[in-house]
Amino acid sequence: MTAVEDRGPDPAASILPAQDGRDLGLVFTVAVLSFLACIAVIAALAADRAAQGWARQLSDSATIQVRPLGGETGPEAAARAAEAVAGVKGVAEARAMDRKSAEALLEPWLGKGNIPADLPLPQLVTVDLTPDHPASVADLNRALAAAHVSAAVDDHSRWMADVRTSGNVVRLSAAIACLLIATAAGSVVAFATRQGLAARRDVVEVLHLCGAEDQFVARLFQMRFAALATRASAYGALAAAAVGAILRLTGGTDGFSPALPIAWTDLLACLAAPALGAVVAALSARSVAMAILREQV
Amino acid sequence: MRYGQAPEVLRDIDLRLTPGSFHFLTGASGAGKSSLLKLIYIAAKPSGGHLRIFDHDILTTPRTELPFLRRRIGVVFQEFHLLDHLTAFDNVALPLRIVGQKLEQYQSDVIELLDWVGLGERLWAYPPTLSGGEKQRLSIARAVVTKPDILLADEPTGNVDHAMALRILRLLVELNRMGTTVVIASHDQDLVARSGMPVLHLEHGRLSTQPAAAPRQFPDDFDTFPQTGIL
Numbered sequence: 001m002t003a004v005e006d007r008g009p010d011p012a013a014s015i016l017p018a019q020d021g022r023d024l025g026l027v028f029t030v031a032v033l034s035f036l037a038c039i040a041v042i043a044a045l046a047a048d049r050a051a052q053g054w055a056r057q058l059s060d061s062a063t064i065q066v067r068p069l070g071g072e073t074g075p076e077a078a079a080r081a082a083e084a085v086a087g088v089k090g091v092a093e094a095r096a097m098d099r100k101s102a103e104a105l106l107e108p109w110l111g112k113g114n115i116p117a118d119l120p121l122p123q124l125v126t127v128d129l130t131p132d133h134p135a136s137v138a139d140l141n142r143a144l145a146a147a148h149v150s151a152a153v154d155d156h157s158r159w160m161a162d163v164r165t166s167g168n169v170v171r172l173s174a175a176i177a178c179l180l181i182a183t184a185a186g187s188v189v190a191f192a193t194r195q196g197l198a199a200r201r202d203v204v205e206v207l208h209l210c211g212a213e214d215q216f217v218a219r220l221f222q223m224r225f226a227a228l229a230t231r232a233s234a235y236g237a238l239a240a241a242a243v244g245a246i247l248r249l250t251g252g253t254d255g256f257s258p259a260l261p262i263a264w265t266d267l268l269a270c271l272a273a274p275a276l277g278a279v280v281a282a283l284s285a286r287s288v289a290m291a292i293l294r295e296q297v
Numbered sequence: 298m299r300y301g302q303a304p305e306v307l308r309d310i311d312l313r314l315t316p317g318s319f320h321f322l323t324g325a326s327g328a329g330k331s332s333l334l335k336l337i338y339i340a341a342k343p344s345g346g347h348l349r350i351f352d353h354d355i356l357t358t359p360r361t362e363l364p365f366l367r368r369r370i371g372v373v374f375q376e377f378h379l380l381d382h383l384t385a386f387d388n389v390a391l392p393l394r395i396v397g398q399k400l401e402q403y404q405s406d407v408i409e410l411l412d413w414v415g416l417g418e419r420l421w422a423y424p425p426t427l428s429g430g431e432k433q434r435l436s437i438a439r440a441v442v443t444k445p446d447i448l449l450a451d452e453p454t455g456n457v458d459h460a461m462a463l464r465i466l467r468l469l470v471e472l473n474r475m476g477t478t479v480v481i482a483s484h485d486q487d488l489v490a491r492s493g494m495p496v497l498h499l500e501h502g503r504l505s506t507q508p509a510a511a512p513r514q515f516p517d518d519f520d521t522f523p524q525t526g527i528l
Contacts, residue, residue: 015391017382206378209338210392211368211443213361294360297341 015207016200016220019228026192027232030185034236034277037181038270042244044174045266050259051167058156058163062140064094064125067150074123075099077149082125084147090135097124125151185277186284189225193288196221208296218289226282233277237270244270298332298343306332307502310346314480316446319473321489322482324499330482333499334449337480338372339363351446368396371440371477375452377432379424379439385411386420389438396443407442414438414468430461437468441477448472450481454488462488 064085068077078096086094102121129135140153197204207217244267247256256262298307306329314320314337324330335341336348339355348355351366358366379388386407393403411417414434416427424432433453440448450469454462466481466488473479480497483489489496496507 013383013387015380015383015394017380202378203380205340206380206391207395208364209340209367209372209378210395210439211364212395213364216395297339297363 014224016196016203016224019224022195022199023192023228026188027228027235029188030229030232030277030281031236031239033181033185033188034233034273035240036236037178038237038240038273039243040174040177040181041269042240042262042266043260044170045269046256046260046262047170048167049263050261051163051170053261055160055163055167058160060129060131060134062127062129062135062137062153062155064127064140064144065152065154066123066125067152068123069148069150078123078125080147081144081149081151084143084149085125085127085135085140088135088139088143090130090133090139092128092130094125094127097126182276182280185229186280189229189281189284190288193221193225193285194292196224197289197292204293214290214293217293218286221289222282222286225285226278229277229281230274234274236277237273240273241267241270298329298336298341298345300341305344305502307336307343307499307504310504312497312504314447314478316478317473317476319470319479319494320481320497321492321494322480322497322499323484323486323489326484328499329502330499331451333504334372334451334480334482337447338370338449339367368392368443369446371443371445371448373433373436373440373448373450373453375455377424377436379432379435381424384421384423385416385427385435388424388435389442391439392443403442410438410442411435415464429456430458430464433457433461433465434468437465441472445477447478447480450479452482452484454483454485466492 064081066074066077066081068074072080075096075098082094082096085091099121102124103115106115106121127135127140137153137155144151144153204217207220244262245264247260248262248264248267251257251262298310299305310333312333322330322333332341336343337350339350342348342355351369353362353366355363355366380391383391389407389411390400390403393407408417408420411420414437416422416431416434416438419427419431424435427435433456437450437453440450448469453465453469457465462485469479469481470492498505498507
């Protein structure tokens with residue numbers, strides 16, 4: 001008995017021939033698509049976190065611009081305004097902004113040391129609102145009017161809308177990117193299934209002659225490509241998780257950057273890639289195989 | 298019957314196979330032997346007329362029911378159509394796996410059948426390592442493992458020497474004795490004459506029937522083929 005013959009029955013013997021070199025291209029393509037999808041999801045999660053953080057900061061605060069009246073100086077008016085709103089229900093703290101802090105806000109645009117000492121700066125009061133029941137603009141305006149302070153209250157709602165819109169755009173973009181990538185993966189698998197059925201026409205013919213139903217044959221291709229996509233998606237997800245981990249490690253406490261604060265938990269999204277890849281590949285392979293098999297006698 | 302827009306390859310065919318019968322199908326190359334077998338094993342459909350198999354009109358039977366009819370038909374090809382990546386055991390087990398049987402259900406039957414066709418020592422050999430005669434016997438074993446009602450063999454002795462051809466014929470005759478309807482397409486006039494079996498002759502796509510004649514000149518041991526309990 002030869003070495004080849006020295007084996008027993010294999011109930012799991014693959015009815016389709018073992019994978020060959022032609023599968024490598026498909027593995028590579030699906031792995032790249034999986035990598036891109038995972039990176040898109042990680043970036044979307046981080047960007048969404050940043051947007052939510054900014055929105056939370058904006059919603060928890062308000063800014064009052066004070067206009068001094070009569071002989072009152074700007075700082076005096078600001079101090080009075082801070083005192084007036086500090087007692088309003090829903091206000092945690094109100095602080096008149098000193099000139100140094102106001103200049104710091106302008107420095108990114110005008111440059112450090114470029115602000116003349118006699119440049120009139122707006123008198124601002126920063127108000128921290130209680131997160132659970134924040135005071136409304138009307139509450140603050142009433143308190144300021146009662147204290148005879150001329151001021152304009154900005155609750156940042158205009159900026160918050162922009163931040164929320166940005167967050168939604170990021171989320172939608174990531175979803176569209178993932179959908180496109182899944183469609184591309186499905187198309188690639190569909191093409192590979194067509195090739196596979198053509199290349200294995202002899203096997204399919206034997207199976208049909210042995211009484212195999214279309215579902216049986218389609219299931220063989222479905223299982224093969226699902227297994228292949230699982231493996232390839234895992235490779236891509238692993239690579240994406242590694243890139244995410246490197247960015248997280250190099251980014252320090254900010255994650256990667258304040259605009260993209262990657263968290264370790266974001267990398268968990270990569271765990272879903274192999275299963276999703278398998279589902280997309282299985283559905284694609286099955287539908288294509290069934291369509292082709294139905295055209296036969 | 299015709300393929301696409303090509304001329305008819307079979308015409309005016311009137312054939313009824315009686316259960317348990319044994320026929321040779323003869324004719325020159327291109328006479329339509331393979332096409333007629335294809336119609337019977339439902340790998341093609343007639344372009345006109347009627348085709349009834351196991352009381353099913355093939356032209357109107359839903360496609361989803363055809364696999365169940367094919368399971369009652371065993372086919373042996375001249376070119377074997379074995380799966381090279383499966384062992385002899387797994388090739389024979391294939392039709393049983395297709396119908397959902399588990400290893401423990403079919404293992405002993407497959408081993409006994411391979412033993413019956415003389416491949417008991419080659420269970421785990423792959424087809425590329427087998428001789429032509431061994432491949433043909435393996436192909437026969439795969440065709441009969443589901444105990445089909447009809448066995449069709451397309452030039453089963455075309456790739457083997459005379460002694461092996463006799464051995465294969467003996468296998469097919471034995472299957473017929475067990476009740477299987479057998480149709481063998483063959484060029485081997487000597488083998489046909491020796492068997493004495495009725496002959497279906499195709500010429501230019503038309504079928505004629507020649508009755509059985511007395512068999513002659515078979516080896517003395519032709520009728521001593523061992524029985525198998527699984528068929």
